[in-house]
Amino acid sequence: MTTIETHADAAGESVVASFFAGLASWATTADHKKIGRIYLGFGLLGLLGATVISALLGLERAAESAALQRDTLVQLFQAQRVSLVFAGVIPLALGLAIAVVPLQLGARQIAFPRLALTGCYAWLGGLVLTFTALGRNGGVGGGTPDAVDLFLAGHGLMILGLLASAGSVAVTVLTTRAPGMTMWRVPLFSWSALVSAIGAVVALPVAFGAIIYVFIDHRLGTQLNFGGAEGIGPWIGWIFSVPMVIVFAIPAVGVAAELMPVTFKARQPLRGVLFTGIAFVGFAAFAAVTTQSFVTSPDNIATMVSLDSDQTFGAFLGDLLPFLTLVGVPVLGLLMVMGLGGLTAKSGMAHGRPQITAAFLFSFLGMGMVFVGVVGTFLMGIADLEIAGTAMEEGAVLYVVYGAAMGVMGGIAFWAPKLWGRTLPEKLVLPLVLLALGGTVLASLPLYIAGFLGQAGGIPASDPDLETVLSLDYAGSASLWNVLSMIGSILMLVAVLAFVGLMMKTFVGAGARAADNPFGGHTIEWSRPSPAPASNFEHVPTVASATPVFDMTHEGSRS
């Protein structure tokens, strides 16, 4: 499809006219790099909001007396989940994929660019409606019926938008690869974006169907079937939780997998196994969908297993197999990705010193955080541990979301030269890696401990639910874990804020122009100038390997 870009230069000398022309250029763009950056910009803002709300909730739980009004607390708990997932991790991961994947594939444009942009606006509109609804006592257990309906409609709109954008990414990987680029040669990040997009296409429509039911039942029906406003949590709450969130974190894993061979200046061995590992993480989408059955059939939860010795072997096996398939396979997938990363590191170290960058550290440590979240999800599935429904669930969500955000920040630092022609200053980004790592661990690990100690978790839908979530044993150590979690979210807030500041500084033109391939990247986007031109490639290149640029610079070198 032919698309036309409006450029700010067309407005001539006038500053005002130039500003509005620039704004129009961004608002109506068909350039995937701009669409991706719109997602990334709002995603970073959403993440900032999520860290603020998480810190406020930590403060509330740590305080012996209520620090916030109880009426607002039910909405605040939901605002945290909405901002972590729908305003944070999803737009960040999707934005990076939209901005980078076509470049990696040797494509001039993303598939269906206007659909991707429309999806972005639908998501943004839905997000605004959702927060408006929460501000008017809507949401799960909300007391204003119209606002509850608005909350559901907002979610429906967000899901439609995200499906449109994720669909564009998936079709791009499947159909617009450069000549010679078989699926086998697709860059690792693009593969992870495809897996994540397909996971979204599989799981989000199920949530959309539940939203239709709950909306009709709540607005027009008897509220007998779905429990009215309080039923929203059980029916669609799974989209704010693990394992669903893991699906959106897959591109962050892809960034780490992409940067491992670049950092260690070696080819990635066993690419097929690595592809399989990333695809295994996508099994989380199926696990997420099955958790909806919890509502109607609590005895038949496919993501849980009991080790009780009194049960028959057949019953144990019947629980174990779906549990291992749905919850165990993503753990295995991440282990495979990390194991093969280690293999690449070993291979590279034998031939010289690696080029450790802030981008690599961000993404590698981010993947580690996601892994801890996935392991937490696995442990929650073991019924005998009695940690399902505790604060550990929130800890796992924070591990996955903050870990994925670290991975995406690594991706932004890595691909910034191609997106806006500047590199982020390494010396300033490196401390942020440590800050974000400390923030993620402090925000999440204490909640794991609190979960093991029995602190209740979940999304409260009513005053009794809220009482349960906030009731802590202050004679014990419960307060300490919540204080630590609050501090963690504040550290994450500072890290993200500083990262956004650095990004904006280079985005407006500060710093030296980046070289074409400043990090020694292996894939074809690094054959283009920095920043990449609007149409990416004047001549679509022919690709003869998975690492064409690495081959050109290391011809005849080790494999």
Place this chain on the structure above:
Amino acid sequence: MALPAAAPPAPRRQLLVGTALACVAGTMLIGGMLAVFALLRERFLDANPEGRFPVDYIITEVASNVMLMTLWSLCVFAQWAVYSGKRDDRAHTALALGIVGLLAIAFINGQAFVWYTMGVPIAADYYGPLFYAVTGTMTALVAAGLVYTVVASFRALGGRLGEVEVLSAHALYWYFIAAAYSAVWFLVYVTK
């Protein structure tokens, strides 16, 4: 640094793949909704062992059966449009697409008839919200197909008849709709 240039890549069925993904999403949507429908019906029948679901409504089976046949016959015409398009046969392509559009409208009309005849109040009992959610979503998908037919007609007949990708993708969507409605028909109208 520059890599060797190649000829521009041939189109790789973007629209077809995109439509296939939309069909996957639609399958998950309808599948998920039917699963919930079946589970809630089971719950209702467990609580009312002598009961029937729906309670007091007579399902207009003739109309629902005709709607099913309408959709499957619609697929034949959608495929006929592909066949004619491949042969640059503008008249038959237009005729086939026109019939597809008419049949889609007939389906929507049939659904409206079923709603009117059954007279299920949406706010009165347990069954109403479930029934209208499933059948309403299905009707919305058919309406989306009707829009797709109009777009495909403009694109195929507006000078690009030789490119049958849009017609093939259009036909694929209607196959999905026919399969999805078959499941809805069986669960909502046949089994009680």
